[in-house]
Amino acid sequence: MRSVATGPRVLLRRLREVMAESLGAQQRLDKIVKHIAANMVAEVCSVYVLRADGVLELFATEGLNPGAVHEASLKIGQGLVGTIAATARALNLDNAREHPAFAYLPETGEEIFNSFLGVPILRSGRVLGVLVVQNQAKRLYADDEVEALETTAMVLAELIAAGELEGLNKQGTGLDLSRPVQIDGAALAEGIGLGYIVLHEPRVVVTNLFNEDVDSEIVRLREALGRLRISIDDLLDRREIASDGEHREVLEAYRMFANDRGWVRRMEEAIANGLTAEAAVEKVQSDNRARMMRQQDPYLRERLHDFEDLAFRLLRELVGKPHGPIAESISGDYIVVARNMGAAELLDYSRENLRGLVLEEGAPTSHVVIVARALGIPVVGQAHNILSLAESGKAIIVDGDDGLAHLRPAPDVETAYAEKVRFRARRQAAYDQLRALPSCTVDGVDVELMMNAGLAMDLPQLDQSGAAGIGLFRTELQFMVASRFPRPSEQEELYRATLAAAGDRDVTFRTLDIGGDKVLPYGNVIQEENPALGWRAIRLSIDRPGLIRMQIRALLKAGAGRKLKVMLPMVTEVREVRKVKEIVAREVAVLERFGHAMPSRFELGSMIEVPALLWQLDELMQEVDFVSVGSNDLFQFIMASDRGNPRIATRFDPLSRSFLRVLRRIAVKAGQYQRSLTLCGELAGKPLAAMALIGLGYRSLSMSSSSIGPVKAMLRQLDARQLAEKLLPAIEEPIGGQTMRELLIDFADSHGIHY
Ligand code: PEP
Ligand code: MG
Numbered sequence: 115m116r117s118v119a120t121g122p123r124v125l126l127r128r129l130r131e132v133m134a135e136s137l138g139a140q141q142r143l144d145k146i147v148k149h150i151a152a153n154m155v156a157e158v159c160s161v162y163v164l165r166a167d168g169v170l171e172l173f174a175t176e177g178l179n180p181g182a183v184h185e186a187s188l189k190i191g192q193g194l195v196g197t198i199a200a201t202a203r204a205l206n207l208d209n210a211r212e213h214p215a216f217a218y219l220p221e222t223g224e225e226i227f228n229s230f231l232g233v234p235i236l237r238s239g240r241v242l243g244v245l246v247v248q249n250q251a252k253r254l255y256a257d258d259e260v261e262a263l264e265t266t267a268m269v270l271a272e273l274i275a276a277g278e279l280e281g282l283n284k285q286g287t288g289l290d291l292s293r294p295v296q297i298d299g300a301a302l303a304e305g306i307g308l309g310y311i312v313l314h315e316p317r318v319v320v321t322n323l324f325n326e327d328v329d330s331e332i333v334r335l336r337e338a339l340g341r342l343r344i345s346i347d348d349l350l351d352r353r354e355i356a357s358d359g360e361h362r363e364v365l366e367a368y369r370m371f372a373n374d375r376g377w378v379r380r381m382e383e384a385i386a387n388g389l390t391a392e393a394a395v396e397k398v399q400s401d402n403r404a405r406m407m408r409q410q411d412p413y414l415r416e417r418l419h420d421f422e423d424l425a426f427r428l429l430r431e432l433v434g435k436p437h438g439p440i441a442e443s444i445s446g447d448y449i450v451v452a453r454n455m456g457a458a459e460l461l462d463y464s465r466e467n468l469r470g471l472v473l474e475e476g477a478p479t480s481h482v483v484i485v486a487r488a489l490g491i492p493v494v495g496q497a498h499n500i501l502s503l504a505e506s507g508k509a510i511i512v513d514g515d516d517g518l519a520h521l522r523p524a525p526d527v528e529t530a531y532a533e534k535v536r537f538r539a540r541r542q543a544a545y546d547q548l549r550a551l552p553s554c555t556v557d558g559v560d561v562e563l564m565m566n567a568g569l570a571m572d573l574p575q576l577d578q579s580g581a582a583g584i585g586l587f588r589t590e591l592q593f594m595v596a597s598r599f600p601r602p603s604e605q606e607e608l609y610r611a612t613l614a615a616a617g618d619r620d621v622t623f624r625t626l627d628i629g630g631d632k633v634l635p636y637g638n639v640i641q642e643e644n645p646a647l648g649w650r651a652i653r654l655s656i657d658r659p660g661l662i663r664m665q666i667r668a669l670l671k672a673g674a675g676r677k678l679k680v681m682l683p684m685v686t687e688v689r690e691v692r693k694v695k696e697i698v699a700r701e702v703a704v705l706e707r708f709g710h711a712m713p714s715r716f717e718l719g720s721m722i723e724v725p726a727l728l729w730q731l732d733e734l735m736q737e738v739d740f741v742s743v744g745s746n747d748l749f750q751f752i753m754a755s756d757r758g759n760p761r762i763a764t765r766f767d768p769l770s771r772s773f774l775r776v777l778r779r780i781a782v783k784a785g786q787y788q789r790s791l792t793l794c795g796e797l798a799g800k801p802l803a804a805m806a807l808i809g810l811g812y813r814s815l816s817m818s819s820s821s822i823g824p825v826k827a828m829l830r831q832l833d834a835r836q837l838a839e840k841l842l843p844a845i846e847e848p849i850g851g852q853t854m855r856e857l858l859i860d861f862a863d864s865h866g867i868h869y
Contacts (some may be wrong), residue, residue: 120139122262125862127850129269130324136800139602143174146273150266151176151247154259158227158248161235161270162188163279166293177248178222183282183491186219193217195230195244202241204260231255233264238317239272239403240502242291243859245270258383262620265387268397271324297497299472301517302483304820305468305492306535307449308528311503311510311521313825314452314459323393325474328386335381335391338431342424343372359755366422368427377421386793389499390620391789392432399425407499417718419453449512451504457481457595457679465489465816467792471478472497472519476756481594485805488572488591490820494598496518545823549580553826559834561808563826564816566794569595570608573615575819585816586681586794587612587743589665590627598636602664609672620679622719622742622792622816623669625662625694627651629681646747646756651684656693666701671710678713681742687725694718722780723747731780735787742816743797744781752776767853768797769806773844774854781811792816801828801869806858808834809841831867 128149132142143161152158158177165187165368171188172178191200197215207213209232218225227248235243245267247255255263273279280289326332346368372378377398384394400423406418414457449470450463458485460471460482471486476495484495492514503521504510511520513529520527552561564585565575569592576584592600592608600608628634629650642648655662669680682694695718702712720727720734724743727734734741745768750757753766753772767773777793782789792814797803799821805828807815817825842855862869 122258122265123455125262125266126324126769128153129266133269133273139282140174143273143282144176146298147176149176150245150263154247154263156247156249158224158246160246160248161243162199163235163243163274163283164190164241164290165283165416165762166200166288166290168290170714172201172222173243173279173282175222178224179228180221183329184282186222187218187675188219192856194220194230194452198232198234199241200245202236202239202408202852203236204231204264206231206255206260210256222826226250226254227774229255231260231263233260233267235267235274235636236270236400236404237275238502239400239407241708242271242289254423262387264401265384265397265848266721268393268400268632272323277549281422292522294443294527296523296527297472297503297519297521299497299500299517300476300478301394301492301514302358302473302476302478302495303471303487303491303493303514304696305490305512305514306531306538307447307492307512307514308448308531308535309447309467309469310508311504311506311508312448312451312463312504313504314428314448314455316393317504318396318426318433320390320396320429320433321706322390324388325385325390325393328388328630331385331391331394332382334432335378335385335394338428339372339378340390341431342428343369345427346372356601356812367417368424371424392429395425395428395432399429403502405746407502407652442817449510451500451510454480454500455482456865457485458597460489460491462593467569470494470510470514472500472510472512473629474498474500475549484591485569485595486569487745487818488569525831538785542823548823548826548830551826551830553582553830555808555832555834557833557835560813561829562792562814563794563822564794564814565819565822566816567612567819570611572819573612576615576619581619582821583616584612584621585792585814587621587623587628589623589625590632593626593628593634594632596636599634602668605665606668606672608671613676613723614670622676622679622681622740624681624683624721625652625655629654646750651774652682652690652694653684653686656690662694665695665702665731666698670698670701670705670716672709673713673716677715677717679717679719680723681719681740683721684724684747685720685734686726688730688737691718691720691734691800692735694812707834721747723751723795725751728776728779731783732787735783735789738789740790740792741780742791743777743793745777745793745797748776748795749773749797757792767855767856769803769855770853771845771847772852773861774806774810774841777807777812778842778845785811790814797823801825802855802858802862803827805832805837805867805869806841806854807864808832811838828862828867828869831865836865847869 132145147159147161153344160175160763161173161179163173164170168190169187172183175183188196190196194205194210194213194215198652208229209218214834227250229249229252232246234241245263252421256404272293293456315796363592380398381394385391402418402421431545447469451472453472454475468491470492473495476483483493492512494512494514494517497519508522513521554560562582564583565579566586567584567590604722629648669678685691717739718740719740720741721744722741749768755762756764781791794816798815799817799825804825805847806813840861
């Protein structure tokens, strides 16, 4: 039994005094280990700090050979100390030498000590070092001793994070915390951004670790928990989210955790050991995060994420910080780092100096990514663990081309990227020069280059990119970034503004393509096993015609007196087009009855993105005014290969013989019926693929505005006839490699075409 004078609270009080003294870093650390050893009645107390080179160096010891300080070291995973660092878990052993990982360090003289207790020094779930106590007598340390040592480790974590120990080690290797880190994620939106980190959910910085009085801190914690529970219940009771599946599920999980006895007990224990309520929340949260990082099961990981969110909320309850981004206090170039966020939240940040976005989660089709792309902001997603590693205000580089995030980049990396940014700017300036030049091949074939859009913020790009018009206006984007259904007047306003921005250039509005992966944050979420093959787009419009009617009406009103082009997504059968024609006719009749002016010309078109249409092309061409290939979906359905799944993202090539045959077949049919044909999937924006499409007979392509320059540069060097002569026979050949990519690259290289 330990006496009161040696309890954890006394220890923390001592440590507070040591922290307040004006001492050198080494002296302070030496004093700390002395106090811990005395307080825990241990013969040894040692601190190992993780260096940037992945080595744990002995920084201070009481009880081991003092000559070993800054000499003895272990790699991560090596010995007991290395094992604790690798697993972020405590080790409590009554006979250390029997443990399979035991490694004997002769310089320390530790061979006489049998019992061993080591805990990771954690900060936001990240291991910064290891704290160890040892005794000669064989014994297992009690649970409260483990808890006390973990609490003490938190003090050391603060010391390391404050940078105080930097420079103490002999080799001059920096500490792990300041090490440059490269995180390999997914490239979600192209571009390079350099700046300083802004955490979307700013960490509440706990400055006061040590409590004055346990009871009053417990009361503070309980009161904050009470307020937290009430706020969650309030959210759950609100009518508007009552039916919203996913959102509700998360809140239910919050409620469950907020009442979790284990969680509350662990926080109260930490307070009993001498921490303030907020430090206790942070300690338990850090332990949880370390656990989460070890967790493989995605469902459990998700739940632990929820737990973490809850801890953030609780911290805010305790320190009273407002929720959300602190956009107004940001100056200079910055990069937002978040686990995930909604599109509308990104729009809350001031655009001026926002240079990039890094998400711990995020998928190519998530709304925030779509919006970031529209804004030209580079995005890296699936940046594993970025939230543990990123510190507010530290330098970061986002490489949205290769899917990399560089934290605290080394000077040479920074220089290389700064050069890359300058190179891109020069290239962009060269594309700008092309803006006024005709988009015409060497042999005089005109190719119409249009841009894809969907939000008001896209419209300035029309003039900046020199696009010939908007080949695909994704009307669902307005719905996806809103927090409620856009009113008919708001829809009409956007369509009107779009037509005004386009002037005499064509705009093709696509009717709502929601459902599947395009979920509205406020709509009812319908769980489907295969949402991409589910109740979406035109299917939903036909079954619930209220929405499409409202939309058609808004379009007809906005297009009064001018040409209006409307296109239908995910058409599978020609009768779906006929059905929409009836809806349009009805809306026209209603509006005319009320004296509204009508568009001077109305054209209805169909996307070709469902393979079944390939066997109805004759009927389809007779039913519509124009067609547009949605290569993103058509490719995923032809190849049975999910467009959002990174595992198979590069498995099949859109430039494969089979897919090019499909695309050629559509071009031939459109020509036969003299229907205008566009391709508006991502393929159109890649110069080599765009070259192939021109070879296949496509004369109109719609792409993101940033691709127009590179594609135009390519086609102004291309002889379309020569390419067709080579490509068209090649795709019909029964033998040879599957992909036509090499053939296309050879052609481009031998004709001096940049792609
Ligand atoms: C497509 O599928 O290629 C397309 C353009 O539509 P979306 O990407 O919006 O599904
Ligand atoms: Mg599509």
